[in-house]
Amino acid sequence: SAVISQKPSRDICQRGTSLTIQCQVDSQVTMMFWYRQQPGQSLTLIATANQGSEATYESGFVIDKFPISRPNLTFSTLTVSNMSPEDSSIYLCSVAQGISAGELFFGEGSRLTVL
Amino acid sequence: KQEVTQIPAALSVPEGENLVLNCSFTDSAIYNLQWFRQDPGKGLTSLLLIQSSQREQTSGRLNASLDKSSGRSTLYIAASQPGDSATYLCAVRLRSGGSNYKLTFGKGTLLTVNP
Numbered sequence: 206s207a208v209i210s211q212k213p214s215r216d217i218c219q220r221g222t223s224l225t226i227q228c229q230v231d232s233q234v235t236m237m238f239w240y241r242q243q244p245g246q247s248l249t250l251i252a253t254a255n256q257g258s259e260a261t262y263e264s265g266f267v268i269d270k271f272p273i274s275r276p277n278l279t280f281s282t283l284t285v286s287n288m289s290p291e292d293s294s295i296y297l298c299s300v301a302q303g304i305s306a307g308e309l310f311f312g313e314g315s316r317l318t319v320l
Numbered sequence: 321k322q323e324v325t326q327i328p329a330a331l332s333v334p335e336g337e338n339l340v341l342n343c344s345f346t347d348s349a350i351y352n353l354q355w356f357r358q359d360p361g362k363g364l365t366s367l368l369l370i371q372s373s374q375r376e377q378t379s380g381r382l383n384a385s386l387d388k389s390s391g392r393s394t395l396y397i398a399a400s401q402p403g404d405s406a407t408y409l410c411a412v413r414l415r416s417g418g419s420n421y422k423l424t425f426g427k428g429t430l431l432t433v434n435p
Contacts, residue, residue: 206366209363211363215361236421238421246427247324247409247425247426247427247428248364248409248411248423248425249425250422250423253421263422295361297363297364301421303369307351307352307369307371307413308352308354308366308369309354309366309411309421309423310366311356311363311364311365311366312363313362313363314361314362314363316361
């Protein structure tokens, strides 16, 4: 399986600021995704990061709040903009691999706390 | 809308015990089902992937079964060890046209194995 590295692993941020999370994969992958895990909740898909085009966002998530870049097949960034305490979550990068890209693998996550 | 439920929410067992974690889903038109492990504050580790055409998958002391018609999956852990302590998440991927890679997650079962 791919090795997925995320930076930062954790951060404490002030309300109103923005933070960019990086995701680096050790091999080229077609499908990359960003998930959010709010405290005590399960994972929710934010968007699919498309290489060379705009990300595809799930219902309830918008580009102005969560801009995503995917400049190549091994790297993506997620920015959490104009943060509020409700954005305190673990943000996880994920890639699809295997037969028909059927299995998903996750990075270690980036834990954000917004004060 | 697919919903995934995991029972129990938490489980505490003595070391060496065999145990079963349950996962149910409402829409049986799934492409596959994946079991993950999540350690506190960390990302997800893929444990087992079951395709919709399969009945079970095994890896070491882990065995996952799938009954698509009844919308259920179980994760069996044999001879549990303290190192198995973690949250176990079940996730399903719907079978749909195109390239839908969205996983719907349950809230997880928090497993504690006591020495």
